[in-house]
Amino acid sequence: MRILLIEDDKLIGDGINVGLGAYGYSVDWFSDGFQGRQALAMADYDAVILDLGLPKIDGLDILRQWRKDGHKEPVIILTARDAIEQRVKGLQCGADDYLCKPFALEELNARLQTIIRRTHGQTSSELIFEGIKLNLANRQVTKGDQVVSLTTKEVNILELFLLNANRLLSRETLQEKIYAWDNDVSSNTVDVYIHNLRKKLGNKVIKTVYGAGYILGNEQ
Known part of the structure; x- marks a missing residue:
């Protein structure tokens, strides 16, 4: 999942950036509001922390x-604990949730998972498709009753497929979703991860649509 973070406090911003990275998110962090405002028009984000x-x-x-401008990405606003009026105005302006500083990264992660699931029409904390299950809380993947060991990036890609089951995902979309702007990515990186997922979950789980991308299931 790719997150846009706009936070001018270096200590807080760095903590969120590193902490969410440990949870498997790719984070684009801007301390300047003008740059952050432009970033949303230049990339496809799963959520925004503002x-x-x-x-x-x-x-x-x-x-x-x-x-x-019509942007529908879910937004979590960060406010001071005593800024009740700001929180109310933020929700009225279109924010989906809020957190008061200081906060625990565990809570931020839980709120991100909730609003991202809601965006995709999911209510459960587990994503399931034909015997493959991803527990969003502990990031554990099982196939049937067997735990499958996946790397962080492999789990992230699988999550994208599970959230978009039966929908075609291009290589460019997958790459954009799992890497931040400052990551150095080779052209065949996504293909390597797809190969690894097939090896661990089954060759027929993720299908190649030649010249277009990949799909979990069958395109509607």
């Missing part, structure tokens, strides 16, 4: 403009 107390441009103004 600090409201930004210098130069107010976080609420960024949120209002995003929603006015």
Whole structure:
């Protein structure tokens, strides 16, 4: 899952960036509100974490403009614990959730999982497709009653397929979703991960649509 983080506090931003990376997210972090505002138009994000107390441009103004421009990505706003009015305005402007500083990374991760699942029409904390199950809380994958050992990136790619079962995903989409802008990625990296997933889950689990991409299941 690819996350856009806009937070000007270096200590908080670095903590979120590193912490979410450990959970398997790819994070694009901007401390400048203007750059962060432009980033949403340049990449496809699964969720946005937006600090409201930004210098130069107010976080609420960024949120209002995003929603006015038609961006539907789920947004979690970060506010001071006593900023009740800000939280209310943020929700009224289109935020999906909020967190008060300071907060635990475990809670941020749980809230991200919830709003991302909601975006894809999922309510359960488990994603299941034809005997393959991903527990979103502990990132454990099972096939039948057997635990399957996957790397972090393999789990991330499998999660994308499970959230988009029976939908075609291009190589470019997969690559964009699992890597941040500052990652150095070779052209066949996604193909290698797909090969590994097939080896561990079965050759017929993920199908190749030549010239278009990959699909879990059958295209509708």
